[in-house]
Amino acid sequence: METVIELDYIAHSFGSESVIKAIDMTVDKGEIFGLLGPSGAGKTTLVKIIVGILKPSEGSASVLGTPMPSLEKMKNIGFMAQSDALYSELSGRENLDFFASIYGLSKSERKEKIQEVLEVVDLTSEIDKPVEKFSGGMKRRLSLAASILHQPEVLILDEPTVGIDPVLRQSIWKELKILKEKGTTIILTTHVMDEADKCDRLALIREGYIIAQGTPQSLKQGIGANTIEEAFLHYGSAVQ
Amino acid sequence: MRTAAIIKRILRQLRRDKRSLALMIVAPLFILTLMRLVLDGDSYVPEIAVVDLPSPMVDALEEQEAEVHHMSEQEAHEELRNEELDAMITWDGSKSEVLLEGSDPTANGAVQQVLQQAMKEKTAQPAPEPELKFLHGSEELNLFDNTGPVLIGFFVFFFVFIVGGISFLRERTQGTLERLLSTPLKRWEIVLGYLGGFGFFTIIQSIIIAAFSIYVLNMYMSGAFWHVMLITFLLAVAALSLGTLLSAYANNEFQMMQFIPLVIVPQVFFSGIFNLETMEPWLRAIGKVMPLTYGGEALRDIMIRGKGFAVFSDEVYILIAFSILFIALNILALKRHRTL
Numbered sequence: 001m002e003t004v005i006e007l008d009y010i011a012h013s014f015g016s017e018s019v020i021k022a023i024d025m026t027v028d029k030g031e032i033f034g035l036l037g038p039s040g041a042g043k044t045t046l047v048k049i050i051v052g053i054l055k056p057s058e059g060s061a062s063v064l065g066t067p068m069p070s071l072e073k074m075k076n077i078g079f080m081a082q083s084d085a086l087y088s089e090l091s092g093r094e095n096l097d098f099f100a101s102i103y104g105l106s107k108s109e110r111k112e113k114i115q116e117v118l119e120v121v122d123l124t125s126e127i128d129k130p131v132e133k134f135s136g137g138m139k140r141r142l143s144l145a146a147s148i149l150h151q152p153e154v155l156i157l158d159e160p161t162v163g164i165d166p167v168l169r170q171s172i173w174k175e176l177k178i179l180k181e182k183g184t185t186i187i188l189t190t191h192v193m194d195e196a197d198k199c200d201r202l203a204l205i206r207e208g209y210i211i212a213q214g215t216p217q218s219l220k221q222g223i224g225a226n227t228i229e230e231a232f233l234h235y236g237s238a239v240q
Numbered sequence: 241m242r243t244a245a246i247i248k249r250i251l252r253q254l255r256r257d258k259r260s261l262a263l264m265i266v267a268p269l270f271i272l273t274l275m276r277l278v279l280d281g282d283s284y285v286p287e288i289a290v291v292d293l294p295s296p297m298v299d300a301l302e303e304q305e306a307e308v309h310h311m312s313e314q315e316a317h318e319e320l321r322n323e324e325l326d327a328m329i330t331w332d333g334s335k336s337e338v339l340l341e342g343s344d345p346t347a348n349g350a351v352q353q354v355l356q357q358a359m360k361e362k363t364a365q366p367a368p369e370p371e372l373k374f375l376h377g378s379e380e381l382n383l384f385d386n387t388g389p390v391l392i393g394f395f396v397f398f399f400v401f402i403v404g405g406i407s408f409l410r411e412r413t414q415g416t417l418e419r420l421l422s423t424p425l426k427r428w429e430i431v432l433g434y435l436g437g438f439g440f441f442t443i444i445q446s447i448i449i450a451a452f453s454i455y456v457l458n459m460y461m462s463g464a465f466w467h468v469m470l471i472t473f474l475l476a477v478a479a480l481s482l483g484t485l486l487s488a489y490a491n492n493e494f495q496m497m498q499f500i501p502l503v504i505v506p507q508v509f510f511s512g513i514f515n516l517e518t519m520e521p522w523l524r525a526i527g528k529v530m531p532l533t534y535g536g537e538a539l540r541d542i543m544i545r546g547k548g549f550a551v552f553s554d555e556v557y558i559l560i561a562f563s564i565l566f567i568a569l570n571i572l573a574l575k576r577h578r579t580l
Contacts, residue, residue: 051422055579069580071424079422083415087249089256094249101245102423130256146419 001028004154004185005050010059011208012045019045020056021208027187027201032180034199035189036232041205043189044082047158050187051079063154075103078152082159084139085146088132092123092142095131096149103150117145120175137168144172148179155179157188161195173198193229204232211235242425246433247440250407254441260403264441268395268449275391276384276457286326286350289316293331300358301329306351320375327351329370336370348374385460389468389539390513390532392453396446396472397479397532398504404438405483405496412577413492421578427571434484435477435567442476443469454543462546468539471552474559475535481566482531488573507532512540531562 005027012020020042027033035043048054049061052069061068064076086095093114100110118124121141131139140160148155160176161169173195176186188199196202196216203213212219212235216228225231254261287307290298302308309316309325316328320339326347328339338355340348355370411417420430450468453459461468486503490496510527513536527533538555541547549556 052580053418053421053578069578071426071580074422074424077422079419081415081419081422083418085415085419087253087416088414089253090249094252098245098249099419099423101248102242102420102425104241 003027004029004031004064005033005187006062007046007050008060008062010046010049010056010061012042012049012054012056012058019208020049023059023205023208023210025203025210025213027185029185030180030183031200032176032186032188032198034196034202035187035205036191036193036196036202036228037189037205038191042208043191043205044158046205047079047156047187047189050154051077051156075150076153078147078150078155080143080147080155080157080160082162084143086131086139086142089130091130092127092134092138095142096127096146099146100149105150113149113151117148120148120178121145122171137164140164140168141172144175148184153183153185155184155186157186159190160188161190161192169195193227193232196228202228204235206236243429243433243436246430247436250434250437251440253407254437264399264403264445265448268392268399269452271395272388272391272449272453272457275388276459284347284350286347286354287324288351288354289319289325289328291316291328291330293329293336297331297336297358301354304354304357306354329355337373338370339373339375341375384457385544387513388453388457388459389543390511390536392449392459392468392472393475393532393535393539394508394511394513396442396449397475397507397535398500400438400442400445400476400479401483401504402496402500403483404434404480405487405490405499406493407438408434408484409487409490409493409496412487417577421574427574427578430574431481431484431567431570435480438480439473439477442480443473446472446476459543461543463542463548467542467549467552470556471535471538471542471559474556474563475531478531478535478559478562478566481563481570485566485570485573488570488576506530511536531559534558534562 003026007023007025009022009024010020011018011022023046035046037043045054049056050063050068052063052071052074055069063070063073066073087098090098096114096117097110100113105113118127121144123138123141123145126134126138131142134142140163144157144160147157161172164172180186190196199216201213201215202219203210204219205211212231214222219231220226220228223231223234225234285305285307287309288301289309289311290301291311291313298308311319313328313330316325319325320328320341323341326341330337330339338351340351352372359370411420446469450465450472454461454465454468482503486499487496490499506526507530510524510530511532534555538552541552
């Protein structure tokens with residue numbers, strides 16, 4: 001298996017507040033890798049380090065063999081932030097057009113790619129309305145569409161399904177599976193335990209440490225737990 | 241190319257946000273109109289006392305829009321001091337002498353206009369110029385003409401600062417800044433994109449505000465129109481770069497508003513709208529660090545004194561230097577959000 005993301009004992013602090021203490025992990029090509037943990041565990045900080053927005057205080061992060069942060073590698077990374085990060089005055093299509101041009105896609109490429117991603121996220125009909133008229137779920141899907149426009153090899157999603165109804169959540173998962181089939185490596189953060197079961201591999205994160213990692217199956221079996229939630233509680237108590 | 245994408249996006253957003261557009265264009269026009277109405281009432285009829293003036297001149301005056309009173313010099317002096325008269329005209333046998341009350345620029349202007357008209361239209365042979373004296377104050381342009389150029393600069397500066405600063409702030413609060421920083425965009429590309437998008441718009445804004453002030457409100461103008469535009473544009477760029485820079489230190493729109501008394505209002509006091517000559521020199525020096533001081537001075541040179549580029553070129557370079565400084569600081573400030 002080809003390693004796509006490699007985090008080598010990274011630590012990060014904002015001023016005196018240490019958010020990530022020691023994280024060492026790798027993600028292979030074509031995996032859906034879940035970062036599971038309660039809010040405040042350091043998931044978003046970790047994700048920003050992988051994306052290249054933050055430079056870790058200690059240790060090194062590399063994506064596709066290049067140390068991050070690297071503007072060059074950012075071209076191959078798609079990022080969907082926790083907030084929808086859309087321009088509400090603009091229509092859905094104009095938002096996509098803007099992000100596509102940021103990645104340097106030509107006019108004809110943009111048109112083609114926008115159509116393609118809109119079909120993936122199933123938003124074709126209302127795309128010319130201003131985003132401020134979009135429902136929460138539509139914004140989430142548009143945000144996802146914006147992050148896959150440039151066909152990134154690595155897709156990083158921060159809480160992609162937060163505040164989304166079960167039907168929509170299922171459809172987003174369906175889309176993620178399609179991307180995975182195409183060879184995209186996906187990292188996502190979540191604090192929803194049952195969602196973690198859908199990942200290929202998981203890292204359980206708490207207070208800046210990885211308390212356990214492996215496939216959902218192995219994490220549960222190792223301790224005889226029935227659910228990820230039980231496993232999380234088990235490993236969490238072991239740390240304390 | 242990516243900067244162009246940002247420029248295009250900002251122009252699109254501005255087109256949708258009709259209210260902010262209106263704020264930047266209509267609000268300055270509205271306030272300038274109000275200022276003109278308040279500072280420069282058109283229909284002011286001056287009250288003038290004539291003392292022993294030859295009758296052809298009195299007749300000429302009476303045909304103008306003025307209330308002419310005949311009285312003795314002593315009476316006239318008395319009423320002038322009590323501000324019941326605007327001016328008194330005396331005759332020493334060969335030429336006239338005008339004494340203006342002087343404290344109200346509107347009245348001064350009206351009296352002088354009446355005198356000029358009367359001289360020009362009614363006296364057959366060229367009469368000697370009347371001697372002007374002031375009881376209070378000194379000869380000046382009227383208040384609107386005098387402060388108008390600075391006001392143009394001020395309103396352009398103020399509204400661009402607010403709208404530019406808040407749009408950049410919202411970029412941060414709505415998460416799109418972080419989203420942009422997750423792409424290969426360089427920090428300077430973002431800052432220049434903002435400058436380009438708003439810059440394009442401020443050119444239009446400058447044209448409209450300057451043209452309205454000069455051609456509709458009849459603000460005194462003796463220089464070149466494009467010079468006025470050049471200065472207002474440079475002021476707008478300085479305001480935009482300062483606004484986007486300071487927005488990094490505000491967490492919401494309300495905090496952005498809090499910069500107004502700190503950054504905008506002092507510029508009004510020090511930029512020459514008010515006379516600073518009686519102020520302590522060290523206090524006057526505060527004005528030297530404010531873009532509006534230079535913009536206002538250049539606009540006055542152009543509009544009131546009719547000067548050419550050579551006279552206000554220093555101000556132009558200083559304004560450009562301010563913008564470059566703010567832009568550089570802004571690119572640095574963005575480092576807080578992405579180290580690279």
